Amino acid sequence: MTSTSQRAAPLPPDERRAALIASTLSLVLAHGPDVSTRQIAQAAGVAEGTIFRVFATKDELVSAAVTSAFDATQLLAELTAIDHDAPLEDRLVAVVEILQRHTARIFRLIDALGMKGTVETRHHRKTRADQAAMIRQAIAGLLRPDRDRLRCEPYETARRLQLMTIAGSHPRLVEEDPLPPKEIVSTLLDGIRLRPDHDALPPDASEGEPPC
Secondary structure, rough: OOOOOOOOOOOHHHHHHHHHHHHHHHHHHOOOOOOOOHHHHHHHOOOHHHHHOOOOOHHHHHHHHHHHHHHHHHHHHHHOOOOOOOOOOHHHHHHHHHHHHHHHHHHHHHHHHHHHHHOOHHHHHHHHHHHHHHHHHHHHHHHHHHHOOOOHHHHHHHHHHHHHHHHOHHHHHHHHOOOEEEEHHHHHHHOOOOOOOOOOOOOOOOOOOOOO
């Protein structure tokens, strides 16, 4: 008779490494970098010794977890999946939603790391710069079908959209009131100045205070 208490089959090495990194990242975001290997093992559902069969030290695992948070692979995949045939505004709102999810995690991580997160190697800086360029190129690709409707080139428009998203979403700038994606896109495309031949105030708008 087969025992029902048999242990689950071990994960393949790549999946085990990914599971440890994901669990560690969640703990670092919640508690900072001084998490214990016991906490990590419990979160990952493995024996504590398993960690050291994959990573030489806890610091190496924490470093891998932090690096994974800055990895743009998933973000780029989400940008690529946006429908190029959707209306321009819808495409850009989808871009901002994706960027906000990604940057929110980065902001949380930086806060969790505190001073310990300020040291960055030249390699890491180059990697992040390369990824930022790839993100911008992906956004520019979504803008090209409407190039004739834009005052700026697609790549420059993408840069401005990124800057506005960060400025409108950074917790230290917006406190508890980040700009909604639709408002970021509207401000990018149309600004906030009323144009007499185009915009009209709603009937209940206060005099001299156009709603945003």
